[in-house]
Amino acid sequence: MGAIQRTSDPSTALDAHWLRGLLAIQNKTIMRHVISLLIENEAGALSRVSGLFSARGYNIESLTVAPTEDASLSRMTIVTSGSDDVVEQITKQLNKLVEVVKVVDLSESAHIERELMLVKVRATGKDREEMKRMADIFRGRIIDVTDTSYVIELTGNQAKLDSFVGAIDAGLILETVRSGICGVGRGDRVLKV
Amino acid sequence: MVMTGAEIVIRCLQEEKVDYLFGYPGGAVLYIYDELFKQDKVRHVLVRHEQAAIHAADGYARSTEKVGVALVTSGPGATNAVTGIATAFCDSIPMVVISGQVPSAAIGQDAFQEVDTVGITRPCVKHNFLVRDVRDIAPTIKKAFYLAKTGRPGPVLVDIPKDITAQKCEFEYPQTVSIRSYSPVVKGHQGQIKKALQLLLEARRPMIYTGGGVVLGDAADKLTALARKLGFPCTNTLMGLGGYPATDPQFVGMLGMHGNYEANMGMHYCDVLLAVGARFDDRVIGSPDHFASEPRKIIHIDIDPSSISKRVKVDVPIVGDVGEVLGELLAQLEATSERPHQESLASWWKQIDEWRRRDCLKFTQGEGLIKPQYVIQKLWEVTAGEAFVTSDVGQHQMWAAQYYKFDKPRRWVNSGGLGTMGFGLPAAMGVQLAHPGSPVACVTGEGSIQMNIQELSTCKQFRLPIKVILLNNGYLGMVRQWQELFHGNRYSESYMDALPDFPKLAAAYGHVGLRVDKPGDVEGALREAFKQKNDLVFLDFQVDATENVYPMVQGGKGLTDMILSAEDL
Numbered sequence: 001m002g003a004i005q006r007t008s009d010p011s012t013a014l015d016a017h018w019l020r021g022l023l024a025i026q027n028k029t030i031m032r033h034v035i036s037l038l039i040e041n042e043a044g045a046l047s048r049v050s051g052l053f054s055a056r057g058y059n060i061e062s063l064t065v066a067p068t069e070d071a072s073l074s075r076m077t078i079v080t081s082g083s084d085d086v087v088e089q090i091t092k093q094l095n096k097l098v099e100v101v102k103v104v105d106l107s108e109s110a111h112i113e114r115e116l117m118l119v120k121v122r123a124t125g126k127d128r129e130e131m132k133r134m135a136d137i138f139r140g141r142i143i144d145v146t147d148t149s150y151v152i153e154l155t156g157n158q159a160k161l162d163s164f165v166g167a168i169d170a171g172l173i174l175e176t177v178r179s180g181i182c183g184v185g186r187g188d189r190v191l192k193v
Numbered sequence: 194m195v196m197t198g199a200e201i202v203i204r205c206l207q208e209e210k211v212d213y214l215f216g217y218p219g220g221a222v223l224y225i226y227d228e229l230f231k232q233d234k235v236r237h238v239l240v241r242h243e244q245a246a247i248h249a250a251d252g253y254a255r256s257t258e259k260v261g262v263a264l265v266t267s268g269p270g271a272t273n274a275v276t277g278i279a280t281a282f283c284d285s286i287p288m289v290v291i292s293g294q295v296p297s298a299a300i301g302q303d304a305f306q307e308v309d310t311v312g313i314t315r316p317c318v319k320h321n322f323l324v325r326d327v328r329d330i331a332p333t334i335k336k337a338f339y340l341a342k343t344g345r346p347g348p349v350l351v352d353i354p355k356d357i358t359a360q361k362c363e364f365e366y367p368q369t370v371s372i373r374s375y376s377p378v379v380k381g382h383q384g385q386i387k388k389a390l391q392l393l394l395e396a397r398r399p400m401i402y403t404g405g406g407v408v409l410g411d412a413a414d415k416l417t418a419l420a421r422k423l424g425f426p427c428t429n430t431l432m433g434l435g436g437y438p439a440t441d442p443q444f445v446g447m448l449g450m451h452g453n454y455e456a457n458m459g460m461h462y463c464d465v466l467l468a469v470g471a472r473f474d475d476r477v478i479g480s481p482d483h484f485a486s487e488p489r490k491i492i493h494i495d496i497d498p499s500s501i502s503k504r505v506k507v508d509v510p511i512v513g514d515v516g517e518v519l520g521e522l523l524a525q526l527e528a529t530s531e532r533p534h535q536e537s538l539a540s541w542w543k544q545i546d547e548w549r550r551r552d553c554l555k556f557t558q559g560e561g562l563i564k565p566q567y568v569i570q571k572l573w574e575v576t577a578g579e580a581f582v583t584s585d586v587g588q589h590q591m592w593a594a595q596y597y598k599f600d601k602p603r604r605w606v607n608s609g610g611l612g613t614m615g616f617g618l619p620a621a622m623g624v625q626l627a628h629p630g631s632p633v634a635c636v637t638g639e640g641s642i643q644m645n646i647q648e649l650s651t652c653k654q655f656r657l658p659i660k661v662i663l664l665n666n667g668y669l670g671m672v673r674q675w676q677e678l679f680h681g682n683r684y685s686e687s688y689m690d691a692l693p694d695f696p697k698l699a700a701a702y703g704h705v706g707l708r709v710d711k712p713g714d715v716e717g718a719l720r721e722a723f724k725q726k727n728d729l730v731f732l733d734f735q736v737d738a739t740e741n742v743y744p745m746v747q748g749g750k751g752l753t754d755m756i757l758s759a760e761d762l
Contacts, residue, residue, distance in 0.1 A: 044312075088502065093499050096499050098320040098340060098372065099374055101374040
């Protein structure tokens with residue numbers, strides 16, 4: 001067939017616009033956001049939210065969900081990160097889900113974050129006393145004791161939990177489990193139907 | 194009245210005034226089919242593949258203001274439907290799909306013909322439901338129709354386990370529906386509309402850019418009235434064709450990857466852009482950064498807040514039903530004596546007319562091979578622009594969009610968002626059923642038509658006199674075009690050897706088939722075909738295989754960076 005002959009292949013040429021676009025995206029500041037939402041407490045609701053994040057390539061740092069005082073509603077706290085444009089899209093897309101009742105970006109104003117962590121540590125010999133002391137310093141509680149181990153319960157913001165993990169001897173940590181954060185707005189800001 | 198779940202399903206469809214149900218039976222929906230058998234209000238159209246049921250319901254919905262409805266069985270019935278559902282989702286088509294599911298107790302047991310239908314379809318539906326109690330069937334179907342057609346429309350799937358359709362309960366169809374987590378905005382913000390009008394009145398180089406939202410929102414009349422009153426140029430997206438009359442002098446053609454030169458240039462160099470029911474997608478504006486490189490004020494009217502400022506930052510966002518908002522804009526315009534700056538507008542039109550003179554869609558039909566563009570041009574002439582045209586996906590789709598001038602909305606039916614080959618013929622079935630007696634053409638390619646060619650059988654059974662306009666170039670033309678332009682003429686797997694004899698194939702299905710290979714025969718064949726009011730006619734046009742779709746904006750490039758013809762290469 002009469003194909004058109006060409007000397008250069010444009011697909012290999014550097015696309016200046018594309019490159020500029022990429023740089024523009026990289027220059028946008030990525031910020032951490034805490035998004036809180038109320039969603040109908042129905043089967044499949046969680047997968048709609050998590051599916052939305054994976055399908056659109058949004059980050060989830062942590063996600064917690066449980067029913068509220070009104071058993072027909074669940075409250076979800078999602079920690080995510082992205083540029084302002086991305087986070088605007090995240091909240092719009094979440095609002096678009098039929099089962100989502102309300103969405104707020106807690107990080108837009110004063111709010112409180114708390115996370116629960118359980119750490120199982122080896123507690124033998126001199127480490128036993130040291131662990132007890134560290135738990136006290138961080139206002140943790142020892143909730144399980146065996147001859148060789150403790151389980152320490154700790155709540156706080158992410159930074160506090162991180163620093164506890166950093167403060168104890170890494171070799172003594174048997175396992176850790178963290179809940180992901182729960183967040184609530186300060187003062188008069190209330191997320192309710 | 195106490196009824197079985199299956200009876201309730203059918204009664205709900207009757208309550209929703211469903212006249213056609215497109216479907217395919219199977220184990221999990223046997224009770225529902227049994228109830229269908231016992232009544233004659235809802236007419237069932239038996240397709241030959243579930244994908245076609247969804248496309249047919251889709252074509253039915255696009256060409257009317259109604260919700261398309263389909264019924265499929267569990268497992269493969271549902272998975273076959275997925276492409277159709279995703280097609281409808283990408284183009285925001287109101288649709289309700291009812292799927293059978295294995296009995297409740299078998300769910301999760303890897304039962305025969307079991308798939309997680311709700312899970313599989315979740316990313317490509319507006320919403321979906323798994324019914325777990327017979328008492329939930331009626332309220333769920335009510336919700337499904339409500340969700341499908343309100344707000345930004347879309348497909349809604351209702352998955353019903355077989356045992357639920359056999360159980361009984363009292364039937365009462367809910368008269369109203371309220372979903373606390375769902376309340377789409379209808380009216381636009383007054384202040385924003387005022388701001389928008391001010392911008393429009395101050396514009397020196399305005400452009401109106403409209404998409405599928407104007408068609409689906411039945412706002413074409415209001416758009417046309419507004420555009421004419423302002424005297425502004427108007428361009429439509431592929432999905433928006435027919436939203437503004439194509440033969441109107443203010444229409445500058447389709448824009449985008451294969452858009453008109455004047456439309457793309459106008460879009461790029463305007464100073465105020467009114468975007469209505471459109472979403473600035475990659476096939477429309479090319480590179481968003483290139484688009485942003487030219488300063489302009491953008492007003493964006495859309496029912497879906499997430500479409501606003503998604504790819505392009507806008508200055509005046511207006512969330513609401515496009516018909517409502519355009520109506521309000523028009524009312525405010527009529528209430529004021531202010532009018533756009535006529536001198537600037539005149540010089541802008543002068544510029545647009547200069548771009549127009551490039552005549553970017555020109556082609557020459559010689560004595561030799563049939564040009565595909567010529568076939569579409571003749572199709573438009575022969576049908577006096579009054580036909581419903583469905584298309585598949587590829588070069589023929591672009592030529593149909595470029596050369597068939599749609600003056601009315603809902604006449605152009607194509608898969609814009611997902612780009613589903615195999616859409617055209619089944620969609621045409623839905624269109625023809627919705628508009629008996631109207632001319633319906635399915636413009637297709639030899640690649641696309643083979644993706645759902647089995648539906649020729651459905652067309653025979655239901656006596657659908659569709660005219661299949663096959664632009665047969667022997668190649669997967671759009672793939673071949675990209676390979677020619679961007680892959681050094683290496684036609685990797687884009688040539689189909691051993692094509693069937695299409696006219697004979699059509700004849701085997703009981704239709705009339707005809708091959709046309711001379712330019713002089715094109716018009717006569719089309720005239721003859723459209724004279725056949727009761728028969729499907731399959732016209733196999735042997736067209737020039739080397740023809741490419743121009744203008745063309747290469748993926749990721751700016752809108753003004755157009756290849757206008759082979760000479761530009």
